[in-house]
Amino acid sequence: MPTRKTMGRLAVVAGTAVATLLAAASPAHAAVRSYDTGYAGVPSTVGIGSAWGQITWLNRSVQVNGEVDDHGNAGYYSQVVFEAYVGGLRVDRQTRSVNNGLRVYGFTLDGSAYRGGITRVRIDTCVFRAGSNTLWGCTLSGPDNLYRP
Secondary structure, X not given: OOOHHHHHHHHHHHXXXXXXXXXXXXXXXXXXXXXXXOOXXXXXXXXXXXXXXXXXXXXXXXXXXXXEEEEEOOOEEXXXXXEEEEOOEXXXXXXXXXXXXXXXXXXXXXXXXXXXXXXXXXXXXXXXXXXXXXXXXEEOOOOEEEEOO
């Protein structure tokens, strides 16, 4: 039968193990920012695209979730562009496109190879002529730039 002293030591070890597991399982408080690029496409008879969603600042990378929408004339499609920067250096780029519909997306922009990680995300929505992939126009208000808090 274990002694009172041994039981006390076991309780301390078990308590420490539980506290360690709980600390490891607790998510860090990541900063979340919303974005809405507004509309792209001039004139509106050609096609209109927009994108909206959230970016979550992780340790060195950024999680992106959202939707891109395209409606208007057939023959044009919309594309949202995400560019990740460390200072002035572009370190990652992702695009998502849709033609006459809505597309939901989720992905990570990777900045893990860079000390301090991603510091800025540039988001723009553009409309292209289908087939030739000719750029027709981008977000009327200019791209969104979201900075690490």
